[in-house]
Amino acid sequence: MKNRRRFLAFGAGVLAGCKKAPDSESGAHMRVYGERAPGETSARWILELSASPGTGSSRTPLADLYGTITPTSLHYERHHSGVPAIEASKHELVIHGLVEKPLVLTMEDIRKFPSFSRTYFMECGGNTMGEQRGNTQPDVQRSHGLLSGAEWTGVPLREVLKAVGVKPEAKWMIAEGADAGRMARSIPIEKVMDDALLAYGQNGEALRPEQGYPLRLFLPGWEGNTCVKWLHRLQFADAPAYSAKETAYYTELGKDGKAQIFTFVMEARSVITRPSGLQKIAPGFHEITGLAWTGKGRITQVEVSVDGGKTWAEAELQQPVLPLALVRFRYPWTWDGKEAVIQSRCTDETGFLQPTHEELVEVRGSNSGYHYNAIKPWRVGADGMVTHV
Amino acid sequence: MCKLVGFLVAVSCFGQGRPASAELIQKLDITVFADGRGLPVGKGTAAAGRAIYKSKCAVCHNDNGEGREKQYPALIGGIGTLATERSVKRVGSFWPYATTVFDYIRRSMPFDHPRTMGVDEVYAVTAFVLHLNGLVAEGMELNEKNLAAVKMPNRDGFVPDQRPDVKARR
DSSP states (O other), X not given: OHHHHHHHHHHHHIIIIISOOOSOSSOSOOOSSOOOOTTOOOOOEEEEOSSSTXXXXXXXXXXXXXXXXXXXXXXXXXXXXXOOOOOGGGOEEEEEESBSSOEEEEHHHHHHSOOEXXXXXXXXXXXXXXXXXXXXOSSHHHHHOSEEEEEEEEEEHHHHHTTTOBOTTOOEEEEEEOSTTOOEEEEEHHHHHHTOEXXXXXXXXXXXXXXXXXXXXXXXXXXXXXXXXXXXXXXXXXXXXXXXHHHTSSOEEOTTSOEEEOOOBOOOEEEEEESOTTOBOOSEEEEEEEEEEOTTSOEEEEEEESSTTSSOXXXXXXXXXXXXXXXXXXXXXXXXXXXXXXXXEEEETTOOBOXXXXXXXXXXXXXXXXXXXXXXXXXXXXXXXXXXX | OGGGGGGGTTSOTTOOOEEOOHHHHHHHOXXXXXXXXXXXXXXXXXXXHHHHHHHHTHHHHOTTSOOBTTTBOOOSOOTTOTTSTTOOOOTTTTOOBHHHHHHHHHHHOSTTSTTOSOHHXXXXXXXXXXXXXXXXXXXXXXETTTGGGSBOTTTTOEEEOOOSOOOXXX
């Protein structure tokens, strides 16, 4: 492949350099790997948390995107110890612990298993952290951008596990990455045997380094941190590891001082992405649009309010509505130029209705920002500026 | 079908993979469980850990675990704050198990050069961090037999997932 690319690049060089280009209106030469138009500049917003490179998060520019698939180059990232440089040909997955036959799998081995591809959302367990205390962000990228949608390709983990024979006393699987910090999370065996995926592809091509190249765990509907990147070790055990990232972090400290632990599922949530924070609109017609998603199956309804929550109307859901995937909703609105508060709320197939900020904080308090999924109101000022309420 | 393969029993139905040797597993397996399983044989005291901490940890976590603002987290403080409006989650106030402290230091620290400390150094730094939090005496030796018995103040502070806990009203 590398040689072929080099040949193509060489060919392009010949065309561009050696042969005089004819006077033509047909534009530029072809590219071996595509780029967007020069005027398209939508980008991730990066927050590096330490002096060490690559540790922190980058957030998806939700307000700029169409549809339900996040371009891989704009998919959100959260790294706890940077992005390791791994060669796929040298990468191995070791499966051990409470199994009959501990196994080492190369990437070539893993790709031989029957694969499947499916569209899923992924959201960081800490998306919108701070809003529970009223610390808001000015735009939807910074407030909700630890959320993306993609088609993931890989092997159902349960198929691979048939080869190792998981013992009945195994109740947990500890998944560990090959990043500098060897980040690890403990996963209940039920999820492992349900829909856990050993993912090596995203949006039709190999994972990018920032998404765990060459192999990551993907747990549909669960907080992104459990989808361990650069996956190199799976250990089956009768107990969780109580790793730092599942005790000190990603736990939800409540009002009573007790913290909920192993809170994996991302509950139903929606947000209006247009019009949203920092945008400016003019009076007249606007299509209000946004995204809804739930870690518990399908979104069944999205409602929009343009009067501060006094009345709600049903938004149109773009079909097909896929389970555990981003759902695009639309609602036609004619803005009369007077100050307005617009917001969305969703319901999923379990009957769960997205709560207001007040309803959420009343139960959970403001100590923990993990799994914050409240309704997000945007204020449209008389000048057309959209701001957080 | 796998069983029919007989002597190639470690090879899967799809013909992938090779057996993981005990040596390979031992080399890679760094998981430490809350009951102490997985702890390597070794020992260290806070007194011994003080110098190691100073040379390898203080650059980020500050001289006595105060942390560096907006860079690296503090390791001390917060005990008694969890049920208040301004809770402070630190090693002593929040972490439920001393084994997690050891595990995290061994696998992830020092941040820019993880897994470069020897086992005894990890025990010593663990002891020092616990000592900074007032949880072990400076001269107390921590080892693979007694680390799991260190009682963290918030050991009983965790409950399972309570959700759906928030009930929205129409």
